[in-house]
Amino acid sequence: MEFRPANPADLEGIIACLKRSLGETSSPKTLSYWNWKHVDNPFGPSPVLIAEDNGKIIGVRAFMRWSWRWSGKKYNALRAVDTATDPDYQGKGIFKKLTMQLLEKCAQEGDHFIFNTPNTQSRPGYLKMGWVEVGKLPVRIRIASLIKMVRAYITGKVNSPDVDPVLPIYHLPTALKNFDDSMARYPRPTGINTIKNKKYLKWRYVDCPIQHYYGYLDGYDQEQMLMIFYPKVQKYGVELRICEVQSNSPLALHKLKRAMRIIGQTFKPAYWSVANAGDGILTQAIKEAGFGKARRIGPVLTVRYLQDNLPVDLKEIDPWDATLGDLELF
Incomplete structure (x- = not known):
């Protein structure tokens, strides 16, 4: 099993993995939807890591880029969004390995923090990986x-x-x-x-x-x-x-x-x-x-720092001036 960054040639396999793992109910599993979300994003293309076994993509982890501003300074952020593990490979820790490796890569590249709004089922897993529950x-x-x-x-x-x-x-x-x-x-x-x-x-x-x-x-x-x-x-x-x-x-x-x-x-x-x-x-x-x-x-907003000593405390809801559109699931 190999873990590596995704490239454009992997898109067909990524979509197939998402379909096998998640079905079509939560969101469209199409190339056009993926490109809107992860390629056309004005904040930049998403970093994506995949797990591959004998040439087959069996795990996907994508962070969507986002930019926040506080006191006139820009902060490069990531939003933990799409993740999937092929049903035949679940229970092997692939989700956690992909997530932790991609976090390390993004931290090395200088991104400041990662955030998301996980549901009650997925939230405990994120908290175990270092995310902090900020609040509603x-x-x-x-x-x-x-x-x-x-x-x-x-x-x-x-x-x-x-x-x-x-x-x-x-x-x-x-x-x-x-x-x-x-x-x-x-x-x-x-x-x-x-x-x-x-x-x-x-x-x-x-x-x-x-x-x-x-x-x-x-x-x-x-x-x-x-x-x-x-x-x-x-x-x-x-x-x-x-x-x-x-x-x-x-x-x-x-x-x-x-x-x-x-x-x-x-x-x-x-x-x-x-x-x-x-x-x-x-x-x-x-x-x-x-x-x-x-x-x-x-x-419910959760956050994980990727860099130390940020001048704003993101672990409390009070500094966040987010709109409903900012935090909608998509």
Whole structure:
């Protein structure tokens, strides 16, 4: 059995290993999806390690590149994502060997830390390999209709909104085309946040093959507000999930309220959700728009340092200014 870095010629074998190990239920096991995630990523191609036995790929471990910013400094990060072991080879420690070897390689290359949001089944394995549980992402909720929430919970019946995905007013490619992404690049007042620009937003939300995202843009030049969102059917009704909201405008509250009124009339959610930290104009607008106190109900974040003496403590949730879109599973 050999462990080695993957190369483009291995892609067919990697996809086959993923299919044998995981099936098609969790995410697409296709070349196009793999390339979107691991090759076209604007933060750079993913480091991938494979296990091979007699020319057959029997194990895969991929870390997706990510870039975070804190106090004006860039940190090169990795996101622990795709991993698979051929069913005929499970129980031989291949997952751990691939993971630890790839961690060592990335640390030697200067990457700063690795993070992910593992589920309850996989989390213990990561903790044993040195990951630390940071906590749940703080999320703010705004109830649009308590009656809808109660009815959905009691009846168990929730209908997804029937909205044309290319409706011009919510057409994300058009919104991004007209968006001044200097606002996305603008450092947030506090917290560690993903480095973003139009290229990132297009890759993450327009090109994403597993979820359709809507966009809404209000205003011109430096008085803009961009919202990226989608409806999600939950047991308490339709959640209108705000994955990104960008604005430095003093009119942010007015723009946010207007956007929510227009979007709400179309999608008719039972409630809204957003993750937003810091103490800037936008955070204050979100609070005043009726979103409640930030509560730790989002995905569980875990982290592992690859370098010593980082100047920011990533092992506590407070420094993290992550959006729901940053930490969604994909």
